[in-house]
Amino acid sequence: MAKKLISVKVNGRVQDKAVEPRTLLIHFLREELNLTGAHIGCETSHCGACTVDVDGHSVKACTHLAVQCDGSEVLTVEGLASLAKDGGVLHAVQEGFYKEHGLQCGFCTPGMLIRAYRFLQENPSPSETEIRAGMAGNLCRCTGYQNIVKAVQYAAAKLQQTEKVTA
Amino acid sequence: MIPPAFDYHAPRSVGEALSLLGTLGSDAKLLAGGHSLLPMMKLRFAQPAHLIDLNRIPALRGIRDDGGDVVIGAMTVENELIASPLLRAKLPLLAEAAKLIADPQVRNRGTIGGDLAHGDPANDHPALAIALDATLVLEGPRGRRGVKADGFFVGPYATALADDEILVEIRVPALPNGTGWAYEKLKRKTGDWATAAAAVVLRQAGGKVTHARIALTNVGPTALRATDAEKALLGQPLSDASIAAAATAARAVTDPAADLRGDVAYKTAMAGQMVQRAIRAAAARCA
Numbered sequence: 001m002a003k004k005l006i007s008v009k010v011n012g013r014v015q016d017k018a019v020e021p022r023t024l025l026i027h028f029l030r031e032e033l034n035l036t037g038a039h040i041g042c043e044t045s046h047c048g049a050c051t052v053d054v055d056g057h058s059v060k061a062c063t064h065l066a067v068q069c070d071g072s073e074v075l076t077v078e079g080l081a082s083l084a085k086d087g088g089v090l091h092a093v094q095e096g097f098y099k100e101h102g103l104q105c106g107f108c109t110p111g112m113l114i115r116a117y118r119f120l121q122e123n124p125s126p127s128e129t130e131i132r133a134g135m136a137g138n139l140c141r142c143t144g145y146q147n148i149v150k151a152v153q154y155a156a157a158k159l160q161q162t163e164k165v166t167a
Numbered sequence: 168m169i170p171p172a173f174d175y176h177a178p179r180s181v182g183e184a185l186s187l188l189g190t191l192g193s194d195a196k197l198l199a200g201g202h203s204l205l206p207m208m209k210l211r212f213a214q215p216a217h218l219i220d221l222n223r224i225p226a227l228r229g230i231r232d233d234g235g236d237v238v239i240g241a242m243t244v245e246n247e248l249i250a251s252p253l254l255r256a257k258l259p260l261l262a263e264a265a266k267l268i269a270d271p272q273v274r275n276r277g278t279i280g281g282d283l284a285h286g287d288p289a290n291d292h293p294a295l296a297i298a299l300d301a302t303l304v305l306e307g308p309r310g311r312r313g314v315k316a317d318g319f320f321v322g323p324y325a326t327a328l329a330d331d332e333i334l335v336e337i338r339v340p341a342l343p344n345g346t347g348w349a350y351e352k353l354k355r356k357t358g359d360w361a362t363a364a365a366a367v368v369l370r371q372a373g374g375k376v377t378h379a380r381i382a383l384t385n386v387g388p389t390a391l392r393a394t395d396a397e398k399a400l401l402g403q404p405l406s407d408a409s410i411a412a413a414a415t416a417a418r419a420v421t422d423p424a425a426d427l428r429g430d431v432a433y434k435t436a437m438a439g440q441m442v443q444r445a446i447r448a449a450a451a452r453c454a
Contacts, residue, residue, distance in 0.1 A: 137270030
């Protein structure tokens with residue numbers, strides 16, 4: 001099948017590539033752009049390890065065609081640290097997962113981080129219940145989720161504090 | 168898992184999409200949110216030579232007020248249903264029930280139209296549409312026609328949608344003030360389909376039930392309307408006895424398939440339970 005030319009802005013950089021229509025976004029990111037942060041987990045849109053941000057919405061890159069992203073802006077975990085508001089080396093959600101031990105094996109973490117980033121844009125000061133609902137599309141088989149919730153709470157507090165300092 | 172090769176088309180209007188569908192015929196599949204079709208293609212359950220992506224047709228998205236009806240574009244995604252102030256005001260059942268579908272990421276892609284047109288008896292919108300007496304607006308080469316949700320679903324993955332038609336919008340009568348509603352869904356975990364679910368729309372006047380619509384998810388070859396269950400409630404005060412009678416009548420129309428969610432007896436029983444819970448929840452919301 002004929003390849004299609006697409007132009008996608010990934011982590012702030014425009015990428016012009018020819019893709020097969022059947023190429024999934026996750027394979028485009030990992031194999032064409034060597035961005036291997038987003039993981040391939042279940043491949044059936046259940047686990048959320050492949051979560052990335054497309055045009056300001058969390059999506060599962062295993063169930064999204066690269067060709068559908070023509071003209072879109074994609075953010076992956078690799079682009080997250082550069083968005084740190086306080087100029088730190090880690091974004092607040094990354095710092096939260098580090099400080100609160102929000103990961104063990106780390107396989108689900110890139111998806112968790114990028115989902116947490118978007119979730120906190122959608123709901124900057126969530127309750128614990130809202131965090132659990134907002135992160136429900138990301139499975140972790142190690143942590144039992146408690147520390148992931150704490151990590152998101154840490155990030156929410158830090159983001160609010162940074163906004164106050166910046167404002 | 169990578170889907171088999173196909174040619175990709177991204178029309179910008181319904182007219183363009185229909186013309187592609189007319190030319191490509193049964194070699195083509197319409198792509199909405201893709202969260203049923205792409206997994207099926209990965210497993211080779213579907214191998215279309217062409218995909219016609221409806222995501223770049225702005226006219227198919229959005230929710231608008233049209234007199235007594237709310238009109239929902241077929242490509243409106245679940246999270247848009249949840250966030251819509253218009254739905255919260257006029258069709259809160261749809262906004263609330265959408266929260267029980269899949270997970271936050273999937274709800275950014277999954278569409279109401281895709282959920283309905285796929286014809287999967289496990290999908291939630293068919294029973295909701297039946298309970299709300301929705302009309303599905305289908306557009307084809309001969310123009311538009313409306314088909315009631317109650318009658319649209321023919322069998323597993325089979326609907327009244329013709330090969331050359333596209334589901335363009337869903338027209339739903341706004342719920343009159345005082346209407347009670349509920350969608351009770353039993354599921355094993357986030358993102359799972361229902362083991363059994365029931366949608367109920369209820370109105371009462373003078374202490375008696377004046378309107379009842381009851382529909383069931385994933386306990387038969389299609390979403391099911393439980394007409395006898397409705398009759399068990401109509402024209403009398405709601406009571407433990409009438410609710411139990413409605414549940415018995417609902418169980419009688421089910422024909423569930425045994426799977427990892429449970430055997431036939433369990434699913435049948437759970438369908439009855441969901442009906443009872445949904446009736447009670449709807450009654451609590453009746454003014």
